[in-house]
Amino acid sequence: MKPSPPGWPRIASSLFYQDAHAAIAWLVQAFGFSVELKVESPEGSVLHSQLRFGDGLIMVSEGRGDRARRFGLPLCSPLDCKGANTQALMLYVDDVLAHCAHARAAGARIVLEPVLQDYGPEYWADRCYGALDLDGHLWWFCERVRNPA
Numbered sequence: 001m002k003p004s005p006p007g008w009p010r011i012a013s014s015l016f017y018q019d020a021h022a023a024i025a026w027l028v029q030a031f032g033f034s035v036e037l038k039v040e041s042p043e044g045s046v047l048h049s050q051l052r053f054g055d056g057l058i059m060v061s062e063g064r065g066d067r068a069r070r071f072g073l074p075l076c077s078p079l080d081c082k083g084a085n086t087q088a089l090m091l092y093v094d095d096v097l098a099h100c101a102h103a104r105a106a107g108a109r110i111v112l113e114p115v116l117q118d119y120g121p122e123y124w125a126d127r128c129y130g131a132l133d134l135d136g137h138l139w140w141f142c143e144r145v146r147n148p149a
Helices: 018-030 096-105
Strands: 012-017 034-040 048-054 056-062 090-092 109-118 125-132 138-148
Touching: 018 034, 018 048, 018 056, 018 096, 090 125, 096 109, 096 125, 096 138, 109 138
Parallel strands: 012 056, 090 138
Antiparallel strands: 034 048, 048 056, 109 125, 125 138
């Protein structure tokens, strides 16, 4: 397999929000992302953005049921899909308890309080919590507490 392009992870995810400007600001403040790139349309909506979290990358843009289809598909926020999620994003953090407290204070809806996920000594153990962002995207944040034996 060839290496991925410089500065790009092997895989990245795109998320669609009703108001991408507000979502980007919130993701930076609540979850600790940094903005690498933001491209706006002539009308001012976010056409494309790249946000970093460590060596991970997500792309954020606007999508609503009333917007024109892209790639022949409706691209929408969970707010436009009755809260449905078709994906969940998982990120490792250094201190899951502190991250959860910070996210909660910034308005994240915590759907699973930090809990130990122990898969047995031949596997790993992570402490994780689940949160919903402004538009209802599901996020998992984990801290590794034990590696496989």
